[in-house]
Amino acid sequence: MRAIYRILRGGVRQTYLLFAVLFVPVLLAPSAPAEAAVFQVSDIRVEGLQRIAPGTVFNYLPVQVGDTVGDDVTGGIIRSLYQTGFFDDVRVERDGNVLVIWVRERPAIAEIKISGNKDIETDALNKALADIGLKEGRVFNRSVLDRIEQELERQYFARGKYGVLIQSTVSPLERNRVAINIDVTEGLTARIKQINIIGAKAFSEDELRKRFQLGATRWNSFYTKNDQYSKQKLAGDLEALRSFYLDRGYIKFDIKSTQVSISADKKEIYVTVVIDEGEPFRVSDIRLAGEPSVPAEKLFPLIQLKRGEFFSRKATTESAERISSLLGDEGYAFANVNTVPEIDEKAHEVAVTFFVDSGKRVYVRRVNMKGNTRTRDEVLRREMRQLETAWFSADLVRKSRERLQRLGYFDDVSIETPAVPGSADQVDVDVTVKEKPAGNLAAGVGFSQSQGILLNASITQNNFLGTGKRVSVAFNTSTSTRLYQLGYTNPYYTVDGISRGFNFSYRETDYDELIGADYSTDVGVAGMSFGLPITDTSRAGLGFRYEYTDFTAGQSEIAQQFVAENGNTFNTFILSATYSDDTRDTALFPTSGFTRNLFGELAVPGSDLQYYKINYKEQHYVSLTSRFVFSLTGDVAYGDGYGDIDYLPxxxxxxAGGPRSVRGWVANSLGPREISTDDPVGGNLKLVGSVELFAPAPIGGQFEKSLRLGAFFDFGNVWSTDDTDLLDSTGFDLGDLRYSTGLSVTWLSPVGALSVSLAFPLNEEDGDDTQVFQFGFGQTF
Structure with missing residues (x-):
């Protein structure tokens, strides 16, 4: 056995030795380089293209013919082509020394259909989709569609539609194309059910909720949309709540948390606000610190805070702004005013310190004009209230910009006041304007119930040859009136801003068509006028004109009597005076300000007709809320004769009466009537007024600034104070005033202004011509 064991053990040793001799050298030998995986590219071939041109692929390839390609390079090729977004699959292969790139293109978008959307218009959606990358003809990318679905949900959530469901279907078409159908189920708008304010102690929840724009559904929520939740509106309401407390001394007021929850059916929203009021603080002291360059006695009156009263953040901020504004007007353009409250927790008091850093007083080095390619520099400079080499004034810079805007020559006016490089006490005033078209060629057509079809044409050059002078030629016609007019005005006839103008006109009036009385006049006028600026908003004027009147009596008895006593042709020389003041924030749909107009004229002695007229009209606009505007209008006029004629012609x-006067009555139908014909003839005394509440249309969108609704109360009439047997009534009586109430709509449409009113007379008399529905329409093209 031992012998056999020794023989076997020796055989095993020999086997191990043989293995070591044969295989160990192979294992220990160095690896040979894999030259078979690296080659030099002799050509590049792209397989699988359908719509994309090979050149497009070559533009994105990181290799060219002649480059050496290995495994590290092929990975870069695949990444580069994937990043283009054109392909679903990319493979790189080798055919000899030819680099073969195999691709599978992503499908192209053949069509996009959107259905079910009502709140968001389809055109707006298509534009938004195109901006993101989803557009017909482009490569389809599923991740882009997913992002669009998320964005659409966000948009509908912002509109309070939390039950919105958006389903997108991608249908394959021939030639590697797809059709995308986006189906929108908007659902109902979730309404705010309740707003809870937890932690209020000093004020009731009802009082605090009044500061919120958001709230539970009310009778007018369809108009105000206060019950539609919006994250932005809630943020604004929370800031209003914070301001409410901070303006009443609660310096430590804090909003701990805000929770918004929605019901399971996604129809009701609950808002919970948790607050910590803290304690109210009173003002213990008011100090001025720093280096104010204006005496303290001029600054302290600008501070609204008072010792012993509750602290107010609003009053503190406004006080700092007034101090800064005063310093700016005094030439300290870079003044800085900071407020630092020192709080005494135990006494619940706060000392307010206004740190004033006036800086250096600044003066204007140069006033530079830019953008006035047609208008001369002098036209702009004469409107400037901030002058070169003078101390800088922020108020004068503001007034300069306002005056340039009121010229009407420019689409936009901007003023910048950059510091002069290398100087701490100099600034430049850079005025940049954007010119409007130099001339205006206009034609118009319209319709009114009082004058029928209206036609007009005019050529107006408001800034003739860049000089600021106005030249106009006009033509107007209707079924009752025809007017031809030529005008010229130089607003700076003198360097002080006195204007001078000339006016030539010819008017034909058929009173039978206008008011029903059978007579007519042809009047030619040649006149000159001067205007004087009083303030930035007010102006006075003086004019003189010559009138030639050709009078035709017709069947009217009062007209025939007038011709019998005075003739039918008259040469009259008239002296006129005007005063106007306009502080409205805008000429179209104003929300604040007023207009005052006083006008008087006198037919001077020596004229064929001697008379005088005076008219005063005032209109006020008061903004009640962000949406409602209150308007109050009054118009009073009186005229009489003197010398050889003791009554007004x-x-x-x-x-009075009609859309521009007392609505609910036919235009020009109020007042005395001729007994023989029952035609209205007007009067020498007029009293007209109106009270109206305006609001934008509740539909919003593009109509927010072009459509206005109104609820009005009108009153007025005209009287004849001259005794005559030809009229049905003479003398002044307030009991003759007519009253009406109703609703109005004004739309600034793309083709002109459209005004409609439904007026209901409150005290019509027998013989009055009433008209409930009244409208006027015009267009310019």
Whole structure:
């Protein structure tokens, strides 16, 4: 056995030795380089293309013919082509020394259909999809569609539609194309059911909720949309709540948390706000610190805070702004005013310190004009209230910009005040304007119930040859009136801003068509006027004109009597005076400000007709809320004769009734009537007024600034104070006032202004011509 064991053991040793001799050298030998995986590219071939041109692929390839390609390079090729977004699959292969790139293109979008959307218009959606990358003809990318679905949900959530369901279907078509159908189920708008404010002690929840725009559904929620939740609106309401407390001394007020929850059916929203009021703090002291360059006795009156009263953040901020504004007007353009409250926790008091850093007083080195390619520099400079080499004034810079905007020559006016490099006490005033078209050629057509079809044409050059002078030629006609007019105005006839203008016109009026009375006039006018600026918003004027009147009596007895007493042709020389003041924030749909207009004219002695007229009209606009505007209008006028004629020529009378006067009555139908014909002839005394509440249309969108609703109360009439047996009534009596109420709509449409009113007379008399529905329409093209 031992012998056999020794023989076997020796055989095993020999086997191990043989293995070591044969295989160990192979294992220990160095690896040979894999030259077979690296080659030099002799050509590049792209397989699988359908719509994309090979050149497009070559533009994105990181290799060219002649380059050496290995495994490290092929990975870069695949990444580069994937990043283009054109392909679903990319493979790199080798055919000899030819680099073969095999691709599978992503499908192209053949069509996109959107259905079920009502709140968001399809055109707006298509534009948004195109901006993101989803558009017909482009490569389809599923990840882009997913992002679009998420964005659409977010948009609908912002509109309170939390039950919205968006389903996208991608249908394959021939030639590697797809059709995308986005189906929107909007669902109902979730309404705010309740807003809870937890932690309020000093004020009731009802009082605090009044500071919120958001709230539970009310009778007018269809208009105000207060019950539609919005994250942005809630943030604004929370800031309003914070301001409410901070303006009443609660310096430590804090909003601990805000929770918004929605019901299981996604129709009701509950908002819970947790607050910590803290304690109210009173003002213990008010100090001025720093280096104010204006005496303290001029600054302290600008501070609204008072010792012993509750601290107010609003009053503190406004006080700092007034101090900064005063310093700016005094030439300290870079003044800085900071407020630092020192809080005494135990006494619940706060001392407010206004740190004033006036900086250096600054003066204007140069006033530079830019962008006025047609308008001369002098036209701009004469409107500037901030002058070169003078101390800088922020108020004068603001007034300069406002005056340039009121010229009407420019689409936009901007003023910058950069510091002069290398100087700490100099600035330049850079005025940049964007010119409007130099001239205006306009034609118009319209319709009104009082004058029928209206035609007009005009050529107006508001800035003639860049000089700021106005030249106009106009033609207007209707079934009752025809007017030809030529005008010229130089707003700076003198360097002080006195204007001078000339006016030539010829008017034919058929009063039978206009008011029903059978007479007509042809009037030629040649006049000159001067205007004097009083303030930035007010102006006075003086004019003198010559009028030639050719009068035709017709069947009217009052007209025949007038011709018998005075003739039918008249040469009249008229002296006129005007005063106007306009502080409205805008001419179209103003929300604040007023207009005042006082006008008087006198037919001077020596004229064939001697009379005088005076008219005063005032209109106020008051913004009640962010949406409602209150308007109050009054118009009073009186005229009479003197010298050889003791009454106002009846064709110079005032009229009332109609869309621009007392709505609910036919235009120009109020007042005395001729007994023989029952035609209205107007009067020499007029009293008209209106009270109206305006609001934008509740539909919002593009109509927010072009459509306005109104609820009005009108009153007025005209009287004849001259005794005559030809009229049915004479003398002034307030009991003759007519009243009406109703609703109005004004739309600034793309083709002109459209005004509609439904007026209901409240005290019509026998013989009155009433008209409930009234409208006017015009267009410019």
């Amino acid at each position: 009846f064709f110079e009378n005032y009229y």
